[in-house]
Amino acid sequence: MKPTDWNTRAQQRTARLARAAQALGPQLRGKVVAADAVTTLLQAVLEPGDRVCLEGNNQKQADFLAKALVQVDPAQVHGLHMVQSVLALPEHLDLFENGIASRLDFSFSGPQGARLARLASGGRIAIGAIHTYLELFARYFVDLTPQVALVAAHAADAQGNLYTGPNTEDTPAIVEATAFSGGIVVAQVNELVDGATTTLPRIDIPADWVGFVVQAPTPNFIEPLFTRDPAQISEIQVLMAMMAIKGIYAEYGVQRLNHGIGFDTAAIELLLPTYGEQLGLKGKICQHWALNPHPALIPAIEAGWVQSVHSFGSELGMEDYIRARSDVFFTGPDGSLRSNRAFCQAAGHYACDLFIGSTLQMDLEGNSSTATLGRIAGFGGAPNMGADARGRRHASPAWLKAGAQARTGQRGAAGTPRGQKLVVQMVETFREHMQPAFVDRLDAWTLQEQAGMALPPIMVYGEDVTHVLTEEGIANLLLCRSDEEREQAIRGVAGYTPVGLGRDKRMVENLRDRKIVQRPQDLGLDPREATRKLLAARSMRDLVRASGGLYQPPKRFRNW
Amino acid sequence: MKPTDWNTRAQQRTARLARAAQALGPQLRGKVVAADAVTTLLQAVLEPGDRVCLEGNNQKQADFLAKALVQVDPAQVHGLHMVQSVLALPEHLDLFENGIASRLDFSFSGPQGARLARLASGGRIAIGAIHTYLELFARYFVDLTPQVALVAAHAADAQGNLYTGPNTEDTPAIVEATAFSGGIVVAQVNELVDGATTTLPRIDIPADWVGFVVQAPTPNFIEPLFTRDPAQISEIQVLMAMMAIKGIYAEYGVQRLNHGIGFDTAAIELLLPTYGEQLGLKGKICQHWALNPHPALIPAIEAGWVQSVHSFGSELGMEDYIRARSDVFFTGPDGSLRSNRAFCQAAGHYACDLFIGSTLQMDLEGNSSTATLGRIAGFGGAPNMGADARGRRHASPAWLKAGAQARTGQRGAAGTPRGQKLVVQMVETFREHMQPAFVDRLDAWTLQEQAGMALPPIMVYGEDVTHVLTEEGIANLLLCRSDEEREQAIRGVAGYTPVGLGRDKRMVENLRDRKIVQRPQDLGLDPREATRKLLAARSMRDLVRASGGLYQPPKRFRNW
Structure with missing residues (x-):
């Protein structure tokens, strides 16, 4: 065997770079590619069947490269295997419709979920799997390593060093897997600096790791995904947030x-400096967060509740506020945020005591899913953060108490003591259009049959859920001693949904005596107190004011 | 409240840098500190009570900085809270004996385990917790963020850019958490290049992230921890390896x-191209690895078994081999390995179907621990990789089969289908000095009492173990339907240990009929075939030969 046979990836890389240089000619200077030559570049570096990561984040999108990729000639570039976190842009699916890509491994599809379902059922997309983010990143280093990565950064210098800006998100994970496996990294940037008279605020990705840089004609798209206008928070949400704070956060002493x-959850954030303060909880709960820079957290930060926030990504309009609150956020010496989805997901998994999320459907075992008929929406970070981290070995009061309760319940006293993560599903019993959130059977089962999946697309498994919180009360699943008790505890907070109406009233009352089901009044809450007045900010304007004018919401949220 | 109150960390950073500049005077040029001024530097930048990460990896050690830190004046610098993966060097504990440090959060202590236990029981060290690596890294971003990180890299340039060399290990995680939270990173390097006439092979850590660089008088210590001389592999180990390959790897089709x-496990690696080949398993198992570059894997790589290896760290002597096999290993365009413990642990957790490890003690529930009386050895990566990854959502044949078996067993058919990771504990029934590996009660329980820990220091929980493999056979714990069956399955492979002798013979035979306990003959193995001749390399020299002379073992392994 020739020794060169062991370095085919490096040889391919050299060949691809050479093809690019030849195809681009004077449109390539160093690593910098002319914007109108990007499709030429992609056509030169890509080969049929390549695994390609087209950076699609929760927020930041490599949109210019996505548009360019859609333009390549399918006769030359086809059968691509797309491996990317989020399908956010129409182009992400156009690739499959026009024959450039055929296979997909991803995490979240959000707005493209319905179209994805159509393409998959029509046989235009072979879906490998729906992952949680950290799981997909992990596979980049094992069996889904990209040959080519198309990423987005804020700026680059002439050498190819990248400044990702506050929305670092997935970029470091994608680039590392690609650059160190003979792959090629192409970055679109909003700005090019010469590196001499103008320099990058900081370097997030060294030039060695980057093959090509192109300045996009328009800045990359960023979605302000985590901005919630307090004006839209209902009094039912206020009540639920009060229950969360008093019945769960205070009860377990949740600090992380x-x-x-x-x-x-925005309602919870906005109640900390008001209702939380009344309960004397400042310093006792909610000091450390794995969280994007939610505007709704501003009042709690200003009131001194928060010690640290590490972020998956950033949030539009929060730049100046973050810069001015560098004790709380992870920022560089330049003052801008350093987010990192991989590390923040690890933090969410291993260093947090509680995950609280929502779902579209929950069944009688507590399994929940956002996959509903006709939509393949994906999972995002929920499976990773909403799972008991069984590798965790450090203790905290919250984790120990949850673990002790689990031994009182189904795991049984015989089980070896270990802690457990608090995983709370917070849902109103009816969602939009009076669709019940509690169902006998998840749509996920039908989706599994339709799409020929190995397992139903369950986002958070009931086995991992510790509490279900609705406007009717809190069900503590840890304390349930049997599947039947568990089912009745869920029915016991399922309100007027058919599942809720199907409860065994006597058993639910028994569960209430044992504090497995708790109503607002059992927690000493008077639902009449749950008014919007309790919110530390009741409008976007209040949030801006609370920030001392540092928070600058995107235009669409400026309604005053 | 003054706005400046929100930027105390940044102000502290500035103040620390100014103190260092003043204390060092001409001994500081740019970011480069003179070697004999390092203790002065540390004394200037450190403050009492700081959280400090003194980079201690599995292999690479910031040994020069460790020696310098021991020299600071405890009157000035004391009460440090050390947060570091591995306690490998005597200096790591000297810090506590001489009053510089008082608190410790760590993962693994290996050779320092006995001394650590003495210091802890004498009240000289307050141990926060023993973590698995990724858990500790996660806390760096939440509640154990270092104020100062002392790291080791191979080389730096005058600007402070770092080339970590193949042993990247923990460095990126430590540096990111520190540099983006107002902390200060000090790097010891083996080489300084001027950046103009001589440049770094590549940049692993950008200069922006680094505060100070010092060239150590001697290269940093690296332990060849993963080198196993095939000459020392016994025929019992060959037999166990055959069982692992035929009874588990082939049975489940384990690819990752x-x-x-x-x-x-070295024996398994060395049997793939011989025994595995005989069974026709090439391409059907073991193509993707999360693994350091084990020399014992060379014959399997050469025989074309291995598609990819992503590594936590590197291994001394493997540099040229890795460079010449870049299709298999993750290397930079410069040809040297890029390891990364954080990503490789994520890969081990989320992208692998099987973890196989060993332990010192296992109890009747299958709980195992390397914590034995008088030693606090820590856990390393085992809890993370030896736990079911409950956030995982992508399927593979191995994972689905294990999950289906779990529903046949204790989890029960009622449980919602999900996959499960294969977690194999491979132990001889007796370890050194005829200590039984199977015990009624783990020493961990006594250690818990002695050290006042919240929970016993269990490395891998029985709930997460799927198979126990000894020279007597394989116990499949997934298929057990009750705690009693589980106990008898474990007893059934525990040989002549008291635990093994205490078996209910009839029940074990019943378990054997149900293939829950399998003897070598049940797998069609003749123990007489289990000879050292089956090993693809029987000596270090064979490994070197198999590598075509590319593998260059450290001197102590050169016994020919």
Whole structure:
């Protein structure tokens, strides 16, 4: 065997770079590619069947490269295997419709979920699997290593060093896997600096790791995904947030946590400096966060509740506030945020005591899923953060108490003591259009049959859920001693949904005596107190004011 | 409240840098500190009570900085809270004996385990917790963020850019957490290049992230921890390796895996191209690895078994081999390995179907621990990789089969289907000095009492173990339907230990009929075939030969 046979990836890399140089000619200077030559570049470096990571994050999108990739000639470039976190842009699916890509491994599809389902059922996309983010990143280093990565950064210098800006997100994980496996990294940037008279605020990705840089004609798209207008928070959400704070956060002494996206958890954030303060909880709960820079957290930060926030990504408009609150956020010496989805997901998994999220459907075992008929929405970070971290070995009061309760319940006293993560599903019993959130059977089962999946697409397994919180009360699943008790505890907070109406009233009352089901009044809460007045900010304007004018919401949120 | 109150960390950073500049005077040029001024530097930048990460890896050690830190004046610098993966060097504990440090959060202590236990029981060290690596890294971003990190790299340039060399290990995680939270990073390097006439092979850590660089008088210490001389592999280990390959790897079709350290798993690696080849398994198992570059894997790589290896660290002597096999290993365009413990642990957790490790003690529930009386050895990566990754959502045949078996067993058919990771504990029934590996009660329980820990220091929980493999056979714990069956399955492979002798013979025979306990003959293995002749390399020299002379073992392994 010739020794060169062991270095085919490096040889391919050299060949691809040479093809690019030849195809681009004067449109390539050093590593910098002219914007109008990007499709030429992609056509030169890509080969049929390549695994390609087209950076799609929760927020930041390599949109210019996505548009360029859609333009390549399918006769030359086809059968691509796309491996990317998020399908956010129409182009992410156009690739499959026009025959350039055929296979997909991903995490979250959000707005493209319905179209994805159509393409998959029509046989245009072979879906490998839906992952949680950290799982997909892990596979980049094992069996889904990209040959080519198309990423987005804020700026580059002439050498190819990248400044990702506050929305670092997935970029470091993608680039490391690609650059160190003979792959090629192409970065679109908003700005090019010469590196001499103008320099990058800091270097996030060294030039060695980057093959090509192109300045996009327009800045990359960023979605302000985590901004929730307090004006839209309902009094039911206020009540639920009060229950969360008093019935769970205070009860377990939760100091390190992650909040999912949405108005339910925004309400919790906005009640900390008011209701939380009344309960004397400052310093006793919620000091450390794995969280994007939620605007709704501003009042709690200003009131001195928060010691640290490490972020998956950033949030538009929060730049100046973050810079001015560098004790709280992870920022560089230049003052801008350093986010990192891989590390923040690790933090959410291993260093947080509580994950609180929401779902579209929950069944009688507590399994929940956002996959509903006709939509393949994906999972995002929920499976990773909403799972008991069984490798965790450090103790905290919250984790130990949850673990002790689990031994009182189904795991049984015989089980070897270990702690457990608090995983809370917070849902109103009915969602939009009066669809019940509690169901006998998840749509996920039908989706599994339709799409020929190995398992139903369950986001968080009931085995891992510790509490279900609705406007009717809190069900503590840890304390349940049997599957039947568990089912009745869930029915016991499922309100007027068919699942809730199907409860065994006597058994639910028994569970209430044992504090497995708790109503607002059992927690000493008067639902009449749950008014919007309790919110530390009741509008976007209040948030801006609370930030001392540092928070600058995107235009669409400026309604005053 | 003054706005400046929100930027105390940044202000502290500035103040520390100014103190260093003043204390060092001409001994500081740019970021480069004179070697004999390092203790002065540390005394200037450190403050009492600081959280400090003194980089201690599995292999690479910031040994020069460790020696310098021991020299600071305890009157000035004391009460440090050390947060570091590995306690490998005597200096790591000297810090506590001489009053510089008082608190410790760590992962693994290996050779320092006995001394650590003495210091802890004498009240000289307050141990926060023993973590698995990724858990500790996660806390660096939440509640154990270092104020100062003392790291080791291979080389730096005058600007402070670092080339970590193949042993990247923990460095990126430590530096990112420190540099982006107002902390200060000090790097010891083996070489300084001027950046103009001589340049770094590549940049692993950008200069922006680094505060100070010092060239150590001697290269940093690296332990060849993963080198196992095939000459020391016994025929019992060959037999156990045959059982692992035929009874587990082939049975489940394991393609992606991690091997722990030791002769047991080295034997498996060395049997792939011989025994595995005979069974026709090439291409059907073991193509993707999360593994350091084990020399014992060379014959399997050469025989074309291995598609990829992503590594936590590197291994001394493997540099040229890795460079010449870049299709298999993750290397930079410069040809040297890029390891990364954080990503490789994520890969081990989320992208591997099997973890196989060893232990010192296992109890009747299958709990195992390397913590024995008088030693606090720590856990390393085992809890993370030896736990079911409950956040995982992508399927593979091995994972689905294990999950299906779990529903046949204790989890029960009612449980919602999900996959499960294969976690194999591979132990001889007696370890050194005829100590039984199977015990009624783990020493961990006594250690818990002695050290006042919240939980016993269990490395891998029985709930997460799927198979126990000894020279007597394989116990499949997934298929057990009750705690009693589980106990008898373990007793059934525990040989002549008291635990093994205490078996219910009839029940064990019943388990054997159900293939829950399998003897070598049940697998069609004749123990007489288990000879050292089956090993693809029987000596270090054979490994060198198999590598075509590319592998250059450290001197102590050169016994020919």
